[in-house]
Amino acid sequence: MRVTVPDYYENFHCLAGNCPHTCCEKWEVVIDEDSAAFYETVPGPLGGKLRTALKRDEDGDLCFPLNGGRCPFLDGENLCEIHKELGEAATSVTCQEHPRFTEDYGSFREVTLSASCPAANALLLGSEGPLTFHTFETDEAEEEGDEWLTYLLPLRARLLDTLTDRSRPLRSRLVSFLSLALSAQDCLDHDRPEDLPEAEETVFPPAEAPLFPAALEFLASLEILDADWPALLKQAEAAEKTPQPEAPLERIAVYFAFRYLLKAINDGDLLSRAELVVFAVLTVERLAPVCGLPEALRRFSAEIEHDDDNLDALLEAFRVETLSLNRLLAELEM
Numbered sequence: 452m453r454v455t456v457p458d459y460y461e462n463f464h465c466l467a468g469n470c471p472h473t474c475c476e477k478w479e480v481v482i483d484e485d486s487a488a489f490y491e492t493v494p495g496p497l498g499g500k501l502r503t504a505l506k507r508d509e510d511g512d513l514c515f516p517l518n519g520g521r522c523p524f525l526d527g528e529n530l531c532e533i534h535k536e537l538g539e540a541a542t543s544v545t546c547q548e549h550p551r552f553t554e555d556y557g558s559f560r561e562v563t564l565s566a567s568c569p570a571a572n573a574l575l576l577g578s579e580g581p582l583t584f585h586t587f588e589t590d591e592a593e594e595e596g597d598e599w600l601t602y603l604l605p606l607r608a609r610l611l612d613t614l615t616d617r618s619r620p621l622r623s624r625l626v627s628f629l630s631l632a633l634s635a636q637d638c639l640d641h642d643r644p645e646d647l648p649e650a651e652e653t654v655f656p657p658a659e660a661p662l663f664p665a666a667l668e669f670l671a672s673l674e675i676l677d678a679d680w681p682a683l684l685k686q687a688e689a690a691e692k693t694p695q696p697e698a699p700l701e702r703i704a705v706y707f708a709f710r711y712l713l714k715a716i717n718d719g720d721l722l723s724r725a726e727l728v729v730f731a732v733l734t735v736e737r738l739a740p741v742c743g744l745p746e747a748l749r750r751f752s753a754e755i756e757h758d759d760d761n762l763d764a765l766l767e768a769f770r771v772e773t774l775s776l777n778r779l780l781a782e783l784e785m
């Protein structure tokens with residue numbers, strides 16, 4: 452099977468006990484059934500602690516409820532007791548996978564590294580060049596992919612090329628990116644994916660209402676992971692807008708576009724995901740004067756990319772006036 456990863460993927464190493472924002476805090480990890488069954492067999496004090504800690508959450512998933520905001524197995528040196536005593540293979544699938552996001556498309560797989568992880572975030576923003584991707588083969592058998600992928604893959608390549616066309620200012624590229632996505636969405640809405648190669652940029656109606664502060668108020672209304680997030684959003688509302696360098700913003704756009712655009716095969720919704728890409732860039736840019744660009748991206752990724760309810764609510768909001776396409780355009784044209 453073909454597996455595609457960002458060009459910095461092989462350089463990723465978990466910071467473990469030195470991590471300033473460990474992923475073993477603030478969110479509860481879902482424990483897979485195999486790991487839970489194994490924990491039933493672990494002898495000694497650790498086995499007893501595993502069995503006592505394991506609970507079902509309100510969704511019926513097995514998890515280790517947090518203790519003071521931390522995983523109960525995170526020790527005083529910010530190391531995992533399960534990993535230390537039993538090895539990495541004994542940790543849950545979620546723990547072994549994090550910070551990887553894996554998307555399986557049947558005939559190929561794509562893996563990215565969450566920008567909420569400080570080590571992955573530093574790799575993403577640690578280069579000035581365009582973000583590229585590597586593909587390698589594994590021994591795994593391929594399955595048949597969705598037929599829409601035949602058309603969506605080249606379309607995504609065009610959209611990524613638009614984002615990385617450094618002959619133009621980034622904001623102009625983002626307008627073209629949305630414009631092409633809008634035109635492509637029309638093909639998908641009419642169940643004509645074979646017309647995607649002919650999709651061209653379309654003309655937008657004039658922009659009206661601004662994106663901010665409505666966007667920040669909307670983010671504050673979602674589920675909150677970090678108690679400081681609403682305060683950061685408030686500070687960003689009051690802060691003076693400061694243009695950020697284009698190269699890292701472009702890499703952020705490509706990071707989100709690569710991860711989300713192909714998911715349109717699940718529900719035919721390409722445009723909302725393209726809007727998510729632009730929204731992420733504009734919001735991170737807006738937060739950056741308060742906490743710096745890498746931290747702004749890390750916080751946005753943690754709050755949105757790791758909470759399916761928040762992600763769904765955001766995609767939904769692009770279809771209504773709150774965060775309409777028109778508002779995104781107004782912000783790009785300011």
Ligand code: SF4
Nearest residue numbers: 465466470474568570
């Ligand atoms: S957030 Fe990243 S670097 Fe930090 S502990 Fe988790 S995987 Fe390791």
